[in-house]
Amino acid sequence: MSKHFKNPVVRWIDHRLPVFSYLDHEANEYPTPKNLNYWWNFGSLAGFMLIAMIATGIFLAMQYTPHVSMAFNSVERIMRDVNFGWLLRYLHMNGASMFFIVVYIHIFRGLYFGSYKAPRELLWQLGVLILLLMMATAFMGYVLPWGQMSFWGATVITNLFSAIPLVGDKIVTLLWGGFAVDNPTLNRFFALHYLMPFVILAVVLLHIIALHRFGSNNPIGIDTKGKQDTIPFHPYYTTKDIFGLGIFLIFYAFWVFYAPNALGDPDNYIPANPLSTPEHIVPEWYFLPFYAILRSIPDKLLGVIAMGASIAILFVLPWLDRSPVRSGTFRPVFKWFFWMLVFDCAILMFVGKNPPDWFWQPFALRVTPVEEVVAAAGVPDADSLWSITFAGGTLGIRILLLGQLATLYYFAYFIVILPLLSIFETPKRLPLSISEPVLKGGGKAAVAHAHSKPMEKA
Amino acid sequence: MSIRSLVLKASTVLVGAAAVLFIAAEPGGHIDIPKENWSFQGFFGHYDRAQLKRGFQIYSQVCSGCHSMNLMSYRNLQSIGFTEDEVKEIASKVQVQNEDPNDAGEMFERPGKPSDLFHPPFPNEQAARAANNGALPPDMSLLAKSRAGKGFGGYSGADYIHALLTGYGEPPADMKLNPGMNYNKFFKGHQIAMPQPLQDDSVTYADGTKATLDQESRDIATFLTWTAEGEMEQRKKTGLRAMLFLVVFTLLAYAAKRKVWKNIH
Numbered sequence: 001m002s003k004h005f006k007n008p009v010v011r012w013i014d015h016r017l018p019v020f021s022y023l024d025h026e027a028n029e030y031p032t033p034k035n036l037n038y039w040w041n042f043g044s045l046a047g048f049m050l051i052a053m054i055a056t057g058i059f060l061a062m063q064y065t066p067h068v069s070m071a072f073n074s075v076e077r078i079m080r081d082v083n084f085g086w087l088l089r090y091l092h093m094n095g096a097s098m099f100f101i102v103v104y105i106h107i108f109r110g111l112y113f114g115s116y117k118a119p120r121e122l123l124w125q126l127g128v129l130i131l132l133l134m135m136a137t138a139f140m141g142y143v144l145p146w147g148q149m150s151f152w153g154a155t156v157i158t159n160l161f162s163a164i165p166l167v168g169d170k171i172v173t174l175l176w177g178g179f180a181v182d183n184p185t186l187n188r189f190f191a192l193h194y195l196m197p198f199v200i201l202a203v204v205l206l207h208i209i210a211l212h213r214f215g216s217n218n219p220i221g222i223d224t225k226g227k228q229d230t231i232p233f234h235p236y237y238t239t240k241d242i243f244g245l246g247i248f249l250i251f252y253a254f255w256v257f258y259a260p261n262a263l264g265d266p267d268n269y270i271p272a273n274p275l276s277t278p279e280h281i282v283p284e285w286y287f288l289p290f291y292a293i294l295r296s297i298p299d300k301l302l303g304v305i306a307m308g309a310s311i312a313i314l315f316v317l318p319w320l321d322r323s324p325v326r327s328g329t330f331r332p333v334f335k336w337f338f339w340m341l342v343f344d345c346a347i348l349m350f351v352g353k354n355p356p357d358w359f360w361q362p363f364a365l366r367v368t369p370v371e372e373v374v375a376a377a378g379v380p381d382a383d384s385l386w387s388i389t390f391a392g393g394t395l396g397i398r399i400l401l402l403g404q405l406a407t408l409y410y411f412a413y414f415i416v417i418l419p420l421l422s423i424f425e426t427p428k429r430l431p432l433s434i435s436e437p438v439l440k441g442g443g444k445a446a447v448a449h450a451h452s453k454p455m456e457k458a
Numbered sequence: 459m460s461i462r463s464l465v466l467k468a469s470t471v472l473v474g475a476a477a478v479l480f481i482a483a484e485p486g487g488h489i490d491i492p493k494e495n496w497s498f499q500g501f502f503g504h505y506d507r508a509q510l511k512r513g514f515q516i517y518s519q520v521c522s523g524c525h526s527m528n529l530m531s532y533r534n535l536q537s538i539g540f541t542e543d544e545v546k547e548i549a550s551k552v553q554v555q556n557e558d559p560n561d562a563g564e565m566f567e568r569p570g571k572p573s574d575l576f577h578p579p580f581p582n583e584q585a586a587r588a589a590n591n592g593a594l595p596p597d598m599s600l601l602a603k604s605r606a607g608k609g610f611g612g613y614s615g616a617d618y619i620h621a622l623l624t625g626y627g628e629p630p631a632d633m634k635l636n637p638g639m640n641y642n643k644f645f646k647g648h649q650i651a652m653p654q655p656l657q658d659d660s661v662t663y664a665d666g667t668k669a670t671l672d673q674e675s676r677d678i679a680t681f682l683t684w685t686a687e688g689e690m691e692q693r694k695k696t697g698l699r700a701m702l703f704l705v706v707f708t709l710l711a712y713a714a715k716r717k718v719w720k721n722i723h
Contacts, residue, residue, distance in 0.1 A: 034722060076529050076600070079689065086689040087696065231722060239715040246708030253704060257697025258501060261603060262610040269604035269686075270596075 026212060031230035032237055033218035035434050039113075040216065040237075041244035042106040048245060049099040050204060054197050056092040057141075064144065066190035068183045071146035072271045090260040096138050097263045098252050100286035103131060112338055114326030115217040121318040123210035128314045130203050135287070137196040140189040142284060147268030152281045154189070155181050160294070163301040180274070221327025222430055229434040280355060288352030289345050293410065295356050296403040306407065313414045320414055322422035330428040337417050344409045351403035357382065359389065359396035368396060489644055491613040491621045494676070498683060499614070501698070504691050505684055510538040512663055513681020516674055518548075519661050521598060524590060524652075526578035529599035530685055533572040538684065545572045552577035591638045593651035602679070602686035615686065616679040618644070623675040626654040 003021050005011045014020040063082050065074035078085035107127070110116055116124035143154045158175045162168040177184025215224065224230050231237075255263065263285060267278050283291050293310050297303035313320075328335050354360070357370045368391070370382050376391035387401035497506045514535065517527070532549035536542060549570035554577060560566050570577060580586035587594050602615030625644035629635055639649040656674045663669050683690075 073529070080529065080534075086693060090693075235718045236722065239711070239718045243708065243711040243715045246704060246711045250701065250704045250708065253697065253700050257693055257700060259610060260693070261606070262612075266604050266606045266608060266615075269600040 027234040027238070028232055030212060030215075030233040031224065031227075032216055032233045033224050033229060033434055034231045034236075035218050035220060036216060036237070036240075037219050038240075038244060039105070039109040039219075041241055041248075042102050042109060044237075044241040045102045045245065045248050046099065046106055047204065048248075049095060049102055050197065050200060053092060053095050053099060054201070056088050056095060057194070057197065059088050060092055061194060064190075066144070066187050068146060068186055068272070071144060071186060075145045087256070090256045094252065094255045094260060094263060096141065097255070097284070097286065098248075099134065100138070102248070103134065104286075107131070108342060110217075111341070112328040113217055113219060114221055114321070114323075114328065116318045117321065117326050118318065119214050120210070120217065123207060123213075124318060125315055126203055126207040126210055128311065130200055130207060131314075132311060133196055133200045133203065135290075137193060137200065138284070138286065140193040140196070143186065143189045144193060145268060146186065146272045148270045148272055148276075148278050149265045149268040149281070151181060151272035151274065152278055153283060154185065156281055157283075158185075160300075160304050160307075163304045165301070217326060218434060219327060219329060220431060220434055221325065221330070222434065225433045282353060285349065285353075288350075289348035290352075292348040292352035292403045293407045295352070296400070296407040310410060313411070317414060317418075321418040323418075323425065323427070325427040325430065330430055331421070331425060332428060333425045334418075334421050337413060337421070340409070341413045344406050344413070347402065347406045348410065351399055351406060354399045356398070356400040356403065358399050359391065360399055360402060361391070361394045361396040363394045364392070364396075367399065489646065491607065491617050491644060493613050493617050494620055496614070496616055496680065496683070498616075498680070498690060501694065503694060505538070505680065507539040508665055508667075509677050509680045510684055511540075512665065512667060512674075512677040513679075513684070514538065515663065516656070516661055516678045517598070517681055520655055521678065522576070522579060524579055524586070524595040525598045526580070526586075526595075527576040527598045527685060528578060529597075530576045531572065532570065532574060532576065534688065536572075537688070542572075549574060591651060595652070598682060598685065600686045602683040614683070616683045619679040619682055620672075620675045622650075623656050623678070624671060 003014075003024050005014055005020060010020050060078065063074065063078045063085065065071055075089065078089050080086075082088070110124065110127070139153075139157060143150045158172055158181065161171045161175065164171060173179065175185070175188075176182065177188055215230075218224075265282065265284075282288075290307050290310060294303045294307040297306050323331065323334070325331055328338055350360075354367045355369075359368045359370065359373045360366075361368055368376075370385075373385060373389065373391040373396060374380075374382055377385060377389055379385060385398075387398040389396055389398075496503070497509070498504060532545050535545050535548065540548070549572050552570040552574075553567045554570050554574055556566055556568050580589060583594060602619060604615070605618045606615040607613040607618070621644040622642060625642045627641060627643060629641035629648070633641070633648070635641060635649055639651060640653050641648055642650045656671055656678070658671050659669050660671075660674060661669050667673060687693075
């Protein structure tokens with residue numbers, strides 16, 4: 001396996017510590033399907049964001065003070081007095097949003113092209129674990145500036161654990177390091193926020209090891225059948241990834257330089273005040289769908305369970321979708337349900353952002369406070385309103401009900417729709433190999449005489 | 459690509475874009491803050507130095523009677539066009555307690571220095587509340603950031619400050635104000651503890667600008683945007699360079715990719 005390198009120094013080192021052979025094997029030789037589309041760029045972008053967050057975070061930590069009476073001002077000192085401190089902080093703060101955008105697209109790509117199916121189940125599960133770790137890290141990072149939303153977000157989210165029977169209160173006390181969100185909470189969150197990215201890095205390495213076992217899935221979803229189907233990762237996908245990175249950086253830079261606070265909550269520029277609760281406590285946008293699922297269930301414990309289940313269900317997804325066809329391209333019915341899931345998540349996000357008792361009036365293009373709807377509908381109080389109601393001439397639906405319907409679809413997609421589709425859906429005929437449609441120019445001719453042969457078991 | 463898949467893709471993009479707009483949109487039922495034109499908005503925005511100086515005049519002659527500005531130092535004023543000597547002069551007008559005691563171990567007061575933070579009007583929150591009917595005038599350093607509208611494309615903090623300062627008036631006939639409160643059509647709940655702080659000719663501008671209420675409100679809104687986002691000019695300038703670099707970088711990366719992939723396509 002060891003390669004003969006021309007450079008004598010490299011050769012000397014490689015003989016004793018085969019890092020160069022390893023890199024050569026994993027990048028130069030590593031066979032990658034030749035037909036990956038641009039949705040496959042988001043994995044390397046996620047890796048880039050992890051490194052960017054760690055790099056900016058380390059420099060921010062050099063200037064930050066984790067103490068309730070100094071944290072807010074130390075962040076402002078970074079913004080005002082540290083050379084290019086504003087750039088570091090805005091890169092880090094918007095970087096969290098960029099990381100989630102990239103990772104969510106990466107996940108939806110996996111959902112559409114069936115990247116979770118055998119033999120990549122563990123690869124998928126490691127990815128879900130990374131998502132969970134990212135969520136914990138992002139949550140604790142958001143607490144550090146110690147603004148109003150930091151404080152009240154921390155209070156609301158940590159309180160969720162109190163719903164757990166018997167040990168709930170003990171867990172909350174442990175998280176807080178006391179009996180309220182206070183200095184010990186901030187201190188441990190800072191410590192953990194610094195630690196977690198390195199845990200993520202370790203899981204990412206496992207994710208890559210698992211990926212390199214069978215190689216990338218691809219848009220057609222059938223296994224590579226030999227050399228004609230693959231190209232080496234380097235230079236083909238390195239150049240493609242760098243081009244994708246350029247496009248992504250332009251997008252990232254736009255937020256950092258021209259709208260650095262648009263993705264955050266203005267209330268977080270008010271120092272934390274335990275005596276004054278903000279009117280609406282809303283999490284960052286990337287948590288909104290999960291927050292919506294939590295609030296859809298009127299019972300606190302069941303709500304927490306539902307929220308946990310919305311992630312946990314992804315762990316068992318490889319065994320819920322039994323269809324032997326990986327790629328959504330060859331699944332005419334699945335396609336529609338998939339795009340409805342994407343839309344459903346957007347609805348959940350919208351629901352999570354708005355107060356549950358308010359009414360969405362889609363034709364008036366607004367979300368209306370419940371008092372206004374009560375007045376417009378001419379009923380005595382909010383209790384006498386239906387969840388779907390006419391007010392001021394246009395139809396309105398209570399955010400709570402909208403969230404419940406969206407939550408229902410989210411779970412139905414995984415528990416009901418995917419298992420049923422694997423039984424009742426007739427997939428289109430699959431091409432014989434990746435290069436067949438490529439070589440013969442256009443998939444149609446190639447597919448026509450290919451007999452339906454679902455993916456090979458590895 | 460077939461027509462059907464094109465239609466599917468196009469409608470997906472449209473639905474997605476609509477969904478994003480909905481999520482970004484501010485929920486209804488809020489007060490509509492009118493959006494104004496500001497010299498500092500947009501990709502090439504910059505602060506008008508004369509306006510910042512007028513804004514500082516309003517802050518020091520009107521606002522600073524009640525509102526602190528505890529993240530700003532006098533030295534920061536040099537970047538809005540005051541000379542070093544002028545800043546020394548401004549700072550020396552306040553008496554501050556020295557951080558360390560003198561050789562006899564006694565705390566002592568001294569004139570302010572450019573490195574001192576803006577002198578607060580009240581020693582603590584209790585004193586501020588006691589002097590203001592129980593209401594606490596918020597610190598002004600970050601007001602323009604914390605009062606901005608939520609989400610992309612929302613109103614700016616300057617829009618809000620300008621609206622609030624020009625939004626005083628008589629309450630509607632059916633509205634009963636609580637004692638000591640004032641009507642303001644742009645404040646949440648329309649009742650605000652702060653009496654109307656600015657009128658026409660509240661200040662006499664040193665540069666001869668006519669001090670209408672609208673002009674004063676714009677000037678202080680600009681000044682408060684600067685105290686909240688002093689880095690904005692440097693940020694936008696750096697942003698332009700970064701963007702230019704990234705566009706060239708991306709084009710080169712695209713050319714490299716095309717060259718490498720030439721034999722695969």
